[in-house]
Amino acid sequence: MESVSISKVYNEDSLPEYTPLSLSLKEIRAAIPARLFVRSTWRGLAYTMRDLSMAALLWYAATYIDPTTRSPYVRAILSSPGAEVLRWTLWAIYWWFQGLTFTGLWVIGHECGHGAFSSSRTISDVIGYTLHTALWTPYFSWRISHHRHHSNHASMEKDEVYVPKTRADLGIPKEGKEPIDYEEYLGDTPIYTLFMLIRQQLFAFPAYLLFNVSGQKTYPKWTNHFDPNSILFNPSQRGVIIASNIGIMFMAWIVTLASSIYGTANVAKYYGIPWLAVSHWFIMITYLHHTDPQLPHFRKGEWSFQRGAACTVDRDFLGWQGRFFLHDVAHYHVVHHFFPQMPFYHGAEATQYLKELIGEHYVYSKAPVYKTLWENYNFCQFVEDEGDIVFYKNKQGHAVRRPAAAYRAKTTKYY
Structure with a gap:
């Protein structure tokens, strides 16, 4: 299914109708060969070593960028301005590919968190803890909340992340006889929207871990992934939350030590900027998986695990680079939501x-992902306060789909 566009004359009664998935999880699993659920520890380790080798090779190659571009020979050929252009071009290439490589390692840690890396929980946790800690992710803490996200995806009441804002959250009055000036509530200049989008791409993941930004709105203030007593965890998980925190503190010590030895600028160039790229790619991928005008969210009895699992999008993310470096995490995300323990290489x-x-x-989309990111960020503003099946509405209060007649309340418009 490709994206649905809104006609120039908006008419809710003419919107395409959505009927929820009626298959059981047992029926869906039976349709997929059992061999595709088999996990190979050695195959997982091979991908890990491949990514680590690429990261080391890229790091080593980057050590030649400054000495080479600053050499008298190169500057004599290119001139000083030309050599500087070459220097920063080479750093940009390094940041792009090292960012993708680091993200691939993060994805392997994500596989470990689901138990898809190996049938051994110990092996998965050791690899996952090491990789995620090295990339500033509290492994056990995030694994726990991410499992709850999978268990409750697309539930307005229980999902852990990317929970849509409602009309009431934004203070927008209900539709009535008088037209609503949506511009008053949602109108932003393109420059401000771009600023907010860049802020999301760079800092949304740390903000979610630290402050529950975009998480479940019913949680108490100051909910975060570092408090062992957080509502996100139960008392029996206190030990592993502390272990995650110790890992992050160790990373802080390592980075501080490296900065004192090699200089903050060098640490930023070799490690810091590629890590920011990880945050960018991870947020962009997950945002586009779960935020789209054609994807519903559910309340109360209309939600089920399989309905929620189907409400995500497979995307042709960066073409071959997304498949090779990111281990198909964006290309085959729908089946991952149905069966998170299935290894990515069977996706x-x-x-x-x-x-x-x-x-x-x-749902699949081959649309350019940066274009889609801009369009979805502008379109997906809020959902209605009422209704057990709701779709995002845009800055004019328009949607692209509505629930089928059997799922619409007779006395309440919520489509």
Whole structure:
């Protein structure tokens, strides 16, 4: 299914209707060969070593950028301004590919968190803890909340992240006889919107970990991933939360020590900027997975695990680079939500079986991802306060879909 566009004359009654998935999880699993659920520790380790080797090679190659571009020979050929352009071009290439490589390592840590890396929980946790800690992610803390996200995806009441704001959250009055000036509540200049989008891309993940930004709105103030007593965790998980915190503190010590030895600028160039790229790619991927005008969110009895799992999008993310460096995390995310313990290297084949079974409920987009990021960020503003199946509305209060008649309340418009 491709994205649906809104007609120039908006008419809610003419919107395409959505009927929720009716298949059971057992039926869906039975449609996928059992061999695709088998986890290979050695194969997982091979991908890990491949990524670590690429990161080391890129790091080593980067050590030649400054000495080479600052050499008298190069400056004599290119001139000083030309050599500086070459220097920063080479650093930009390093940051792009090292950022992708680091993100691939983060994805392997994510696989470990789901138990998809190996049938051994110990091996998964050791690898995942090491990789995620090295990339400033509290492994056990995030693993726990991320598991709850998977268990409750697209539930307005229980999902952990990317929970839509409602009309009431934004203080927008309900539709009535008098037209609403949505511009008063949602109108932003393109420059301000761009600033907010860049802020999201660089800092949304740390903000979620530290302050529960974009998380479940019913949680208490100051909910975060570092408090062992947080509502995110139960008392039996206190020890692993502390272990996650110790890992992050160790990383802080390592970075501080490296900065004192090699200089803050060098640490930023070799490690800091690629890490910012990880945050960018991770947020961009997950945001586009879960935020789209054609994806519903559910309340109360209309939610089920399989309905929520189907409400995500597979995207052609960066083409071959997304497949190679990011381990298909964006290309085959729908099947991952149904079966998070399935290894990523079986995602392509498993998706074919899933797509054939669930038909129109499988959502795929080949649209350019940066264009889609801008469009979805501008479109997906809020959902209605009422209704058990709701869709995002834009800055004019328009949606692109509505629930089928059997799922619409007779006395309440919520589409």
